[in-house]
Amino acid sequence: MLKMKKLLKVFFAMTLTAFLLFSFECLAAKDSLESAQSVKIKAVQNLSGCVKISWEKFDGALSYELEKKMSNGKWQKIYEGETRTYKDSEVEDGKVYFYRVRAVLENSVSAFGTKSTKFLKAPSLKSVKNSTNGVLIKWEKCQNATGYKIYRKSESAKKYKLLKTVGANTLNFTDKKATGFLKYTYKIKQQSANYISATSEVVSLLYVPCVKNVTAKNSPNGIKITWNSISSSKGYSVWRKISGEEWKKIGVSKGEKNYYIDKKCTYGKKAYYKVRAYYNAKNYGVFGNTASLYTVNPNKKMVALTYDDGPYTPVTGRILDCLEKNKARATFFVVGSRVDTYSDCIKREAKLGCEIANHTYSHTSLTKLSKSDIKNEIEKTDNLIKKYTGNSVNLVRAPGGAVNQTVKDSVSHPLINWSVDTLDWSHRTASKTVSNIKANVRDGSIVLMHDLYSATADASETIIPYLVKNGYQLVTVSEMMDAKGVTMKNGNLYRSA
Numbered sequence: 001m002l003k004m005k006k007l008l009k010v011f012f013a014m015t016l017t018a019f020l021l022f023s024f025e026c027l028a029a030k031d032s033l034e035s036a037q038s039v040k041i042k043a044v045q046n047l048s049g050c051v052k053i054s055w056e057k058f059d060g061a062l063s064y065e066l067e068k069k070m071s072n073g074k075w076q077k078i079y080e081g082e083t084r085t086y087k088d089s090e091v092e093d094g095k096v097y098f099y100r101v102r103a104v105l106e107n108s109v110s111a112f113g114t115k116s117t118k119f120l121k122a123p124s125l126k127s128v129k130n131s132t133n134g135v136l137i138k139w140e141k142c143q144n145a146t147g148y149k150i151y152r153k154s155e156s157a158k159k160y161k162l163l164k165t166v167g168a169n170t171l172n173f174t175d176k177k178a179t180g181f182l183k184y185t186y187k188i189k190q191q192s193a194n195y196i197s198a199t200s201e202v203v204s205l206l207y208v209p210c211v212k213n214v215t216a217k218n219s220p221n222g223i224k225i226t227w228n229s230i231s232s233s234k235g236y237s238v239w240r241k242i243s244g245e246e247w248k249k250i251g252v253s254k255g256e257k258n259y260y261i262d263k264k265c266t267y268g269k270k271a272y273y274k275v276r277a278y279y280n281a282k283n284y285g286v287f288g289n290t291a292s293l294y295t296v297n298p299n300k301k302m303v304a305l306t307y308d309d310g311p312y313t314p315v316t317g318r319i320l321d322c323l324e325k326n327k328a329r330a331t332f333f334v335v336g337s338r339v340d341t342y343s344d345c346i347k348r349e350a351k352l353g354c355e356i357a358n359h360t361y362s363h364t365s366l367t368k369l370s371k372s373d374i375k376n377e378i379e380k381t382d383n384l385i386k387k388y389t390g391n392s393v394n395l396v397r398a399p400g401g402a403v404n405q406t407v408k409d410s411v412s413h414p415l416i417n418w419s420v421d422t423l424d425w426s427h428r429t430a431s432k433t434v435s436n437i438k439a440n441v442r443d444g445s446i447v448l449m450h451d452l453y454s455a456t457a458d459a460s461e462t463i464i465p466y467l468v469k470n471g472y473q474l475v476t477v478s479e480m481m482d483a484k485g486v487t488m489k490n491g492n493l494y495r496s497a
C-alpha cells in the first residue's frame with residue numbers, strides 16, 4: 001500500500017511537471033511567433049540558368065537561412081550566410097519553385113518570408129539576318145513557353161524596345177520597321193503564363209535592305225539590269241548565273257546608281273541576273289528577285305516574226321516545233337476568244353520564250369468601237385493571257401492593223417503593225433510567203449503572218465532556218481525594240497525597229 005502511494009506521488013509529480021513544461025513551451029512559442037516579423041523577399045527572379053532570390057535587410061539579423069521546397073514537399077536549407085542574395089542553379093525549365101528566408105537573430109529566429117517563381121530558361125537566338133522584307137530573327141523553341149517577346153535597340157537608342165509578343169508556335173519574327181544601313185541589336189524572352197524568362201543573348205547586325213524589282217532588258221549597249229534604288233545605299237553588286245546554281249559577280253554599281261550594263265554576256269541564250277545591296281565588305285543585304293531574259297546581240301541583225309489570229313494548235317504547234325528546233329522566238333498576237341480553247345498552246349509559247357501579245361478579244365475592227373468597248377476588248381484578252389502565262393501583256397496589234405486616234409487614245413499598250421506583209425492569209429501558198437520574206441526582210445523588220453493556215457506552217461519551216469542561217473537573230477518584238485534602243489510608248493504605232 002505504501003509502495004502504491006509512493007508510486008502515485010511520483011506519477012502525480014511527473015504529470016504536473018510535464019503539464020507545466022508543456023504550458024510553458026506553448027506560451028514561449030506563441031510569444032516568439034507574435035513578436036517575430038518575417039523577412040521580406042524582394043525578388044525571385046529568372047536569370048540565365050538560375051533563379052536569383054534577394055531579400056531585404058532584417059534588423060538584428062546575424063545571418064539568413066534560405067530554404068527551398070523540394071519535390072517531396074519538404075523544405076530544405078540551401079543557403080545560410082550574411083549575403084542577402086542567392087543564385088539557385090538547380091532549376092529546370094518550366095518548373096515552379098518556392099523559396100523561404102528567415103533571419104537568424106541573437107537568441108531566436110525570425111518568421112519565414114516566402115515567394116515562388118516558375119523558372120524559365122533564357123531562350124536561344126538561332127540567327128539574326130537580313131532578309132527580303134526586313135531583319136529576320138529566329139530562335140529555338142522553349143518547351144513550356146506560351147509566347148515570346150522580341151526586343152530591339154537601335155544604334156542611337158539607350159533602351160531596348162518591345163517590338164512584338166508572339167505566340168508559342170511562332171519561332172521567327174521579321175522586323176519590317178528596321179531602317180536601312182543602321183545597326184540594330186535584338187534579344188528575346190520566353191514567357192509562360194505570367195512568368196517571364198531572362199533575356200537571350202543579344203545579337204547585332206547592320207541592316208542592309210533587299211533590292212526590289214530587279215529587271216534585265218536588252219539594250220544597244222548590252223544587257224541593262226535595273227532595280228529600285230535604296231536610299232543612302234553605298235552600292236550594289238550584280239551577279240550573273242554561270243551554270244546550274246553557280247553565280248559570278250560581274251560588277252558593282254556605286255552609291256545609289258540603280259542600274260548596270262553587262263557587256264560581256266553570251267548572246268543568244270537565256271541569262272539570269274541578281275543584285276544585292278552592300279554597306280561595306282562585311283555587310284550585305286540578301287539578293288533580290290532573279291531577273292531573266294533572252295539575250296540579243298545588238299550588233300547582229302535581227303528580225304521579229306509575228307503570227308496573228310491564233311492560237312490554233314495544228315498550225316501553231318508546228319511553228320513552235322520549228323522555233324524550238326532553231327532556238328528562235330516569235331511574237332504571237334492572239335485572239336482572246338480562242339485562248340481558253342487553245343490554252344496549252346499559249347503555255348507552250350510562253351515556255352519557249354515567245355512573246356504573247358494582244359490581238360483583241362473578238363477580232364472586230366477597233367476603229368468602229370467606242371473608247372470603252374476598245375478598252376474592254378483589250379483588257380479581257382490581257383487578263384486571259386495573264387491567266388495562262390502569269391505574264392503581263394506588253395503589246396497590241398489592232399485587227400487589220402486599223403488604228404485611228406480613238407484607238408491610240410484607248411489602248412494602254414504600244415500598237416504594233418509590220419514592215420513585211422506576207423499576205424499569207426490571202427494566197428495561202430507557202431512558197432509565196434517564203435519569197436516575200438526573202439525579198440523584203442532586213443535588220444529590224446517585223447514580219448506579218450497568221451498561224452491559222454497549214455501553208456503558213458510550211459512557210460515557217462522553210463523561212464525560220466533560212467533566216468537563222470543568214471545571220472538573223474529571231475527575236476520577239478519587245479526584245480528587238482529593247483536591243484535597238486526604241487522606247488515604245490502606249491498608244492504609239494510601230495512598224496519596225
Ligand code: ZN
Nearest residue numbers: 308309399400
Ligand atoms: Zn487579225
